Amino acid sequence: MMLGDPSSADDRNPRAGRAAGGFGDAVFEDDQAALWSEEPQEAPAFDLASYWRLALKHRILILGCFLGALAIGAALTLLMTPIYTATATLQIDREAARVVTSEDVTPRENMAMGEEFFQTQYGLLRSRSLAERVVESLGLASSDQALASIGAEPPARSGTAAAQAERRRAVALGVIQEGLGVTPVRGSRLVAISFDNPDPVVAARIANAFAENFIQSNLDRKYESSAYAREFLEERIAQTKGRLEEAERQLVAYAANQQIINVGESDEGDANSGASQSLASNNLVALNSSLATARAARVAAEEKWRSARTSQLMTLPEVLQNPSIQRLTEQRAQLDSEYQQKLSVYQEDYPEMVRLRAQINEVDGQVQSLAANIRSSIQNQYVVAANQERSLQAQVNGLKGDVLDLRDRSIQYNILQRELDTTRTLYESLLQRYKEIAVTGDVTANNISIVDSARPPSAPSKPNMMINLALAALFGLGLGVIAALVLEALDETVATPDDVEKKLGVPVLGVVPLLDKGQTTAAALADIRSGFSEAYYSLRTALQFSTPDGAPASLLVSSARPAEGKSTTAYAVALNLARVGKRVLLIDGDLRNPSMHRVVGVENERGMSNLLSGSADLQSVVQRTRQDNLFFIPCGPLPPNPAELWGSDRLRQFLLEARNSFDHVIVDGPPVLGFADSPLLAASVGGVLFVLESRGTRRGQARGALRRLKVGRARLLGTVLTKFNAKTTSYGGYDYAYDYAYGSDGEPGPKKGKKA
Template sequence: MSSDAARGSGWADKSEELPLVDLATYWRLALKYRFLIIGCFLGALVVGATLTLLMTPIYTAQATLQIDREAARVLDSEDVAPRENMMQGEEFFQTQYGLLRSRSLAERVIESLGLASSNAALEAMGIEAPEAGGTAASQAARRKAAALDALQANLSVSPVRGSRLVAVGYDNPNPVVAARIANGFAENFIQSNLDRKFESSAYARQFLEERIAQTKERLESAERQLVAYAANNQIINVGEPSEGAAAGGATESLTSNNLVALNSALARTRAERVAAEERWRSARTTELMTLPEVLQNPSIQRLTEQRAVLDAEYQQKLSIYQPDYPEMVRLRAQIEEAEGQIQTIAGNIRSSIRSQYEIAASQERSLQAQVNGLTGDVLDLRDRSIQYNILQRELDTTRTLYEGLLQRYKEVGVTGGVTANNISIVDLATPPDSPSKPNLLLNMVFAALLGLGLGGLAALVLEALDETLATPDDVEKKLGIAVLGVVPLLEKGETTASALSDIRSGFSEAYYSLRTALQFSTPDGAPSSLLVSSARPAEGKSTTAYAVALNLARVGKRVLLVDGDLRNPSMHRVVGVENERGMSNLLSGSADLAGVVQHTRQENLFFIPCGPLPPNPAELWGGDRLRQFLTETRNNFDHVIVDGPPVLGFADAPMLAAAVSGVLFVLESRGTRRGQARGALRRIQVGRANLLGAVLTKFSAKSTSYGGYDYAYDYHYGAEPEAKGGKKGKRG
């Protein structure tokens, strides 16, 4: 796997699943920089307490006002005064608060209380008097400006939530002065409101007088024009205007009333004619005796019953007498007489239906002719009434406006002298007994919060500037590569050989864990050829290479350990063999593989030392013999572990990384900086090397106790107390 693969789907998924705010990370950061944060916290408390004690006490006096909602208007007239809703009410109160804070009210308070009358008055308010010089007018202006700035800066307007009360407060070192100025604001605010009302009423009277005079002239002119036009055009309207006509501004004429009545009669007659015509059409095309009118006629029904009785009697006697018998002849004559009467009455009924139709048609024609005649008269009258209606509407509008102005003028005259105010004083300000500023408790809280904020900010800045890689999380977050193993720092006096020889030691357990991680690093298990390198010397890469090879050999694998550092070899001293012949001979072609491989004390572990130091190590690694060597060892060994040179400053490691199956990158905890590690990783990845992951060596759980690494990477689980160097108990 490459470094991208190491950060592949699994690592990407993990990063995506992390919460946006990792509280554990911030807690570890706070523990790491706890002394800095505590120092900032205590320093801020000391500074806050000192500044609070050095501040001049400030007294706040408050006067309470009640402001009732009342829109500014001349009269409470529904046709012009807008209905007050919640939004307008809020606008009204905000306007009142703005008036309380206005410059004009502050100037009025200065004038009424004489606050800028002299330098002594300014000093009594705690205001520094302006420098002397200039004319008396300029000095007065400077004093007024200084007093105005002080009043606006120290004034507070605090509405009481859910009520119409407003607290007007003033801050001053002198409590008596504070109460005097607060009361001055309240009283002058009420007086200024009354003055505005009086000025508004006076302006309204003058304005209404002018408008009434103009409207009266317009009303008289409109009346004269209307009368003259009606006389010239012979327009006479009678009665009150109807609802529809009133909308148009005209009354109904006699001709219009007649037309409406005739038109209604015509509609009724037309409906009767249509019904009569339908009955006549049905009577004309239907059999006479089947007409509903015939069947429902009482005379027809009575004659039909008589004929039926006579027919029954005739048929009864026909069985006894001959048809020419006098009785039979009499019955037959009666039957025919009844039949004739029925036909006569039925014919009369049909004639009656036709007569009704003809009468209805005649009435319709007569009414239609009258309606047509009146329609022309009405249309002619309306043509002559268009201008009349225009003049009538203008007259009505002017009269309504004139009456409204008169009524409004009367109301203004009645209410002009009334001085009722919607603002009143609820409580006058009194000199306070205790200062309101500074508030020691509040200032200490602010100082504490500021100290904690500064401490936290400093911790974040230091953490952002921290280039060290101290923990596995640092490696994964700052470098983006997986950590395959964490090797603890050896205790004082403990050697690498003794730690590795003790299979129950934490040092050995760490490399066992690394061996397990390597077995899962590729689909085929641990890579067949592995380069162990680091960014700089003395980071533990040789120890790591030896430990990995040793642990693979202990599980029965044939492992070849190669000292690939042709510039500063040290692995032969760790293994305990001579460095007469080795990789330099093999790569230069002066020896073969069998001639340089040496046995070690560990079964299945073989070793090739560096050999004589060559003058050109990079050229030896760059030749074809390296790939031939790896191909040949693949047939004889399960794994080849190469202890490579450091990456930075040399070209050997990138060439080795490109040739082997995997690269294991060694980082020293708190020794390797992020910039060094990134530079080394970039060089390794130039040749598209398969970076398996990193190993963090010399990790001190005690010095990195924030975050729980001392627990997570404790490899002494299950060991005896003596084996752990005197540690008590076990860790689960």
């Protein structure tokens, strides 16, 4: 058989990563490693669509948990004993209404402490002591019949009567505390006291008993605190009275011994309340005040005399303001005016003029005399003021020594006086407080009142069918979701293209649907309008775009383990490339378990084992098939060492020779795991197509196979997911179903890409 000699395959289909002059010599490039990785790609933080697909995948499990929980919830609700809830409402005030203005002995809470006060009251309502009061007041532990009336199981009759009574008391106390509910009304001072019991009358009776006993216990605590305060104050008053009498006796005795005489008490509001003033101190204060006045008068008189002594006599303010001088000045002015008028008529020696001149001189003399007297009086005032100041200063100096001596002797006196005042104040305060408590002790103030008494309820409060069913539904739904997540986390299989990309980190080039029962691969491939054929058409198209220069010239089809569909995929890819006019050489590269010759329908007498061992050439082993442009090389006799044959230089020489005659060489390789054949083949061809069986290949197996291919520097183009059940699996919102009936009979409604 003669093979054509077209131009070099490398010239027609050059490809980066292939050695020059070597057909299909590919190396693993760093940029290619970014296209596929053993680690899954990072998914978004929250993908609602993926969770929805997960719910659809495990819908049977989730629905079963949901319905099972509903059934169990309904059954348990119907089997429960009806419980009735009776509620009494109390109003709790921070302070009770005051009958008298005096304060109680119990502490008062302000607004800042209000929350603590109310929380304390709620704790008292739930206290064991209040529950014991209720049990005692209602006689709930008096007999077995009393316990049975509240729905409690009587204890076994054993031991003494006291032991039996104590056991009944413990049982009743447990039932009472378990059925009690304390619920504050938000934003108010009201609190609801509820009690649950199978008997509505018993529930109401116990709820009212809690309210009444709580009020009574509050009054009892206040009365006990008042009684304790009265006893305490009586004892303290007696002690303080004795100390007060002793302090008074000591103070009087010391004052008589030291001759300390006090004339008055200071005001109670003074800082030195209780101190007294002595005679010497009073005299010193009075004289010191007089001395200050005298000193001020002396200073004023001295200043006036200094001014009068240095100034002209007629310029002094006292002279100018004197009434007599002012009158004489007016008289002189009249005489001087008359003199000037007559001077124009008479001569100066005229008798009338001499008389007027004499009168004027007399008035001037009188004025000078009065002015001199005024200056002398100013001097006398200064002398008197200075003498008075010196006299007072001498008396003050004399009293200072007496006061200082008295102060030395009054130190102990003041100590005794302060002790007396302190004791007296304490005694008066205790006596006043005792009188207030005596008044308030008889008027018991209560800050708790009953707003609404409990009444027997007409309908049970528990169980609530709707609430229980809602809780059961939520529990069942949550359990189903958790079970689905656990199963999904434990699921190691690769079922969908999304699983391939997320779990393996490699692209998906094609998805091949699962054939129906009774349908063969040969028949499905023969029907070009079947979904099976369409899947491989799509794979061929994806291969055309897998490299910048189209489908690789040499391609290895392999899988992680046997029976995943790699032989069918290799044959289908070769068949589809041949249908578009490409010269394709299909090789059965599984030298351990060959099967492609049965698919193609040729004999397996001579093949790749002969070619690689050197016992045959390329033209002697290539066989034609029923499909135009498709040629096939079978496995040939099984060699004892397949890995050594694939690792020899004959493989590279064969690929170089095949490129001159064929456009594409498709190798159906052996499984990757457990054998060294596929990594050796992958290092020599231009690309690797990895086949995965949907729900058949585990993630660990696929990762191991991909890791081995990576070590062999393979150029992985992508994966093909085979045996994909499109009827039970939806992916990305669309079903993988193929139906070419659209348009054949004019009916609308294509199924390809139908929404899930």
